[in-house]
Amino acid sequence: MSTAIQATDLVRHFGQVKAVRGVSLQVEEGEIYGFLGPNGAGKSTIVRILVTLLHPTSGSGSVLGHDVVTERTTVRRLIGVALQEAGLDPKQTGRELLTLQGRLYGLRGQVLPAQVSEVTELVGLTDAIDRRIQTYSGGMKRRLDLASALLHRPRVLFLDEPTTGLDPLSRALIWDRIRELRNRYGATIFLTTQYLEEADELADRVAIIDQGRIVRQGTPAALKAEVGADVIDVAVDEREAGAARMAIEELQASGELPRGELRGTETGYTLFVPDGPRNIAVLIRGLDRAGVRFGAVSVSRPTLDDVFLAATGGRMAEKAERPAEEEERTPEPVGGGAA
């Protein structure tokens, strides 16, 4: 297997803002690589560097051995890109947009209409393809954008948050298509997402990114195993939080509960312990004995969110809520009215 995507010490600053702070990664051919992180973590900036839209401040990147700065044109022929903002000209029909895209990739003759039909069918837009894009729903636009990224049978596909803002049905459909692409064409897929279940569902390997750095990398199973434990969530009221923490720490000190990471969350505490089913009983008895009032208690296998929590000390949703440190795309001032 050879390397499809390589990044070495990528750094990107926007003025004072350090959006990407030294990212190295390697994706093998045929892999689905999930790039997971909250809003503003630097995902889109890294994608924009790898797809030749942005220069790195330092470091280098390559696709199938071609440098993304010095061999831009070659890289552009090898990759297909669906960016986060599905920028599509609303005045064209789906077919016109795909045909234009295909011509820019140098497709001609019988190949062009054949490819347009093929990708249209693949994303399930055959019935709508001759309608103007302004009549499409958000999900249809995403699917059209995905289709346009596939026209020239790229070897490497970059999908920047392909399902953000989509309803569950559209999301499931896109997931199916992504799997099919890899299985049918053996394409390498670099996928960014802020949805943990998406990375878990699709990716062979996942990198977790926070504040411009990769904090964990591996297969979803290995990352979850790294947490090395089951996850017990216990909901406690704010007023009981201190007492609960004290009670749990006492249980750990006395050896009744094995030592494991204890993290405060928005709703209570998360405890990482082996053998969750046995220890949840110990925990409940202990809290009860200490007179701590608590709400729902649950035990689960670790999720990628737990990996994220263990690595960064915050849940992804909480991270995403605080104001982004970085504007991933310089927003263009949009004027009112007209046109």
Next chain:
Amino acid sequence: MSATTVPAAEPRTLAAPAGLLSDVAAITARSIRGILREPELFIFSLIIPVFFFVVQVGALGDVAKRAFGISSYAAFQLPISVLFAAASTSGGNALVLDITNGYWDKLSVTPVRRSALVIGTLFGEMFAVLGYSLVLLVFGYIIGVRFAGNDIVGALGLLGLTLLFGVGFAAVSIAVALATGSVRATQSTFIIFFPLLFLTPSAIQRSLMTGWFEKAVSLNPITYVVEASRSFLFGINGTVIAKGALAAALFSALTFTLTALAFRRRVRMG
């Protein structure tokens, strides 16, 4: 951008080098489709010139004949209307929308030559200018405006001059769109329309003007474009036409330079 050949060992995709002409043709076709699908813009661009024409001719037609010695004020005003319409194109607006909604980025990750994205938009604008001008010339013909010599030669001359000026004018808003990426800034370039088209012999001949106004009008290159356009209607004068063509060419060369600079700024990645 060098013509990269694909080495045999490289994994294949269907993508192949397309060539600048093919890129420009594809982008031009898309621009023209976009223009044709917004007929409301087309109508708006024609209403203002026709309104000015009717008001000016109605208000001043008789006075102009008696006081300024202009035989047909309708013929005198027609080139102004044509140039008005040529200056109301919206190339920069279409481009800045692409930039703000992300379509520019989408096109930019294809192997398209970046210059084709701008050249194709300019060709689309030339198509619009040609359309507006033809409609106004037909309108003029219906109300009795005739060219000095052969009507075909006169019409072609006037159209050629108008195209040269119109594409130069469109390039200004395209330059602003590329440089700023701001919808508001791009729309406000329409402002330059007023000095460029009103500091001209739009109402009376330059020979009747005096003082600072005459000086300002003589400095405006569009003055010579207006005078050359009228020459096709009032008697072909080689010197006047050559001056007008030169003025339009210099104006467009200047605005194309601005566009090229703005373009370089836009494609110089980050």
